[in-house]
Amino acid sequence: MFKIILKTAYLNLWRRKSRTFILIVMISFGLAAMIFTQGLYEGMMSQMIDDALRTSSGDFMISKEGHYKSQLLSDYIYDTEPVISALKKNNNVAHFVTRVKNEGMVSSAKYSQGAEILGVNLEQEQYFINYKKPLRQGRLELNENKKEAIIGQDLADKLKVKIGRKIVLTGQALDKELVAGAFRVVGIIRTNNPEIDEMSVIIRQKHMQELFKMNGHISEVSVLVKDKKQAKQTESTIKAYLTKNSSQKFEVLGWEELYALLAMMKSMFVYFVYISYFIVFLAVAVGFFNILLISILERVKEYGILLAVGTSFSIVKKMIYLEALIVGMFGFVFGSFFGALLLIYSKFWGIDLSNFATGLNKMGMASIMYAEIHFGYFVLAFVVVLLTSYLSAIIPVWKLKKLKPVQAIRFV
Template identity: 30%
Template sequence: MIAIIAWRNVWRNKGRSLVVIGAMTVGIWALTFAGGFMQSFLTSYIESAIRHETSNGQVHHPEFTQDYDIQYNIKDYESILGFLKQSEVVESVTTRSLVNGMISSSRQATGVKIIGINPEEEAKVTALNTLISEGTYFEGISRNPVLIGNKLAEKLKVNVRSKVVLTFQDIEGNITAGSFRVAGILNASSVAISESSAYVLKSDLNRLLNIGDNIHEIAYTTVTGTDDEALANRIQTNFENDKVESWKEISPALVFMEQMMASMLKILIIIIMSALAFGIINTMLMAVLERIRELGMLMALGMKRAKVFLMIIVETIYLSTVGGPVGLFIGYATISYLGKVGIDLTDYSEGLEAIGYNSILYPLLQPMDYVQIVIGVIMTAFLASIYPAWKAIKLKPIDALHAI
């Protein structure tokens, strides 16, 4: 009967209870939506970074990543490629040769990472071809084509078919230079691609580096849902002389962002729940103070303080949890809908893309995020109920009965 009394008590003052339930609904919806929106920012950034930069995993000579010395090539890359191509979870693989150098036009010069690629393989792994905004993907230029990012093109003041010179050291340490012609300009949200990379044919770069068929990097993508760290460990076990890293090891900043976003979601939950908790406490305190005489009467008749405490707790939890599921459902519906159609932030695309985000975001919340919110609601309801319940049991029946 305590549950029945508590439930009916919630509806004694319908207006006041509906305001609290409404606040809970809006608060939970806002929390769900904000969480989904934040998650979409993170997912967009990480997916973009994995897709166009790090891939799901990479293999290098153990010394290579320390200072990009081109002598540290992958020795037995054919075996590694064979292993990766046999793996069911590996989607596509590409090989690259890399060197740091200078790119210069007739008007400017700047440092770049020169990446020698196989265009077909690279398109499958990084979808580099999809980033072409002007010109073509290595087509139409018969000798030494190069792709550069739009920011780099602006800096060098070059256009499609402009001539640029790439300068770097070959395998013997000699300064060597090659004349390249811009085949296409890449428009990428990644700063690394748009400002500081030059993509050339691997055969052209290897010829200039004088390294034959050697490669410095193998990059691979995996099917959705693959445990990239576990896969990297498995490859590492088979090829101990090389260094295999998942995207989390290649780019710790992405992991940091992931953790930071999770922390921000928790902080957001705490802030919104705290605000709601004070609203609930205020309402329940009013409800208790209005019913001093009644509570005193219950204790006078023989209702134990523990039961009075429980009644107020149950009443508060009812009040809090009626709005919670409604807000959660509306939040889920909003996230599901916007997760399909996306939130178009084209008006801010320039700014967003400058810092590595896409201009269309797709809100997303993991099941665990919903669980966190549900736990947050229950904890809030419980904590918010303690003070009013404590106030109720502190009443002395005789004083309460004589209260006006």
């Protein structure tokens, strides 16, 4: 019996080919837009988070207890060995880097401003600052014997310095004395992390420790994990290990705590995606409902005949729902196909928004956006199509149910 119901529903659909075609195009377009939007939003968000993580905190950061709030140079890690040991022993730790951080002033011949001075070992930063090849001018190397610095593009613009020019770094050393050092700019970078691009001066860690009299100590350790889902558990394991094996007290903070704004944006983006989904869904559902209603009302007489010859209303109802579902499925197949094409293109080639680069960079976004593709997008689209098909058919079915067979046969 299902075969004949399905066949009738399917053939009814193609009685007005152009109308069905328009409906399928409309659903496909809506779904492709929904899938693409979700992939692009998630890609954009992931890029923002990844840029921030790699250039700063990592998935989590280890520092002396209280360092995150105070940001004082005096809150340094003196007991480094157990930290390194804990990280090397943990299977979920992919990479880590040690950094020295101090707040100070950076001055050029034309301008001075507050800066965050970062002492790094660039050789260790291949999965962190170096990972996305942020170099715009000069080189991304710091000579061991020469005092050299790499600065962000925005800071370079403000200071009006070019490659080869000197800048002076001033700050309070560990012994509370004010110290200063001249460094030659050898590289200008763009990381899409506004903190780095606008505020940071990167120098060799050894030079930083010498300048601020750190005696070989570090401020923090940034850690990247293999399995992000296990990051919290890894944090706890490391923290427990350090509590047990070190005389120093540490804080191990995840990126969500360090970048609360970014974490909030991430959860807001989820709602933003759902709101976008809902708007497109509503537009598609209204169009779908409208066309389906007209299509059903045109055939009320035929449904009346079917009822008259003994078809139960539940079968007629199934026919209408099936008709809506078949259109929906066609829309889903084509919509998913085009959505996937758009996502594949955006994932591998990206969408170049260089014209808006300044604004995007200020928000911590890259000017080329890369989308993400997850199976879940298509599952969600499928659920949306099922829901739209069902909801669109409710009123036509209800209108038909109100009629007696004789009224349906006479329906004009």
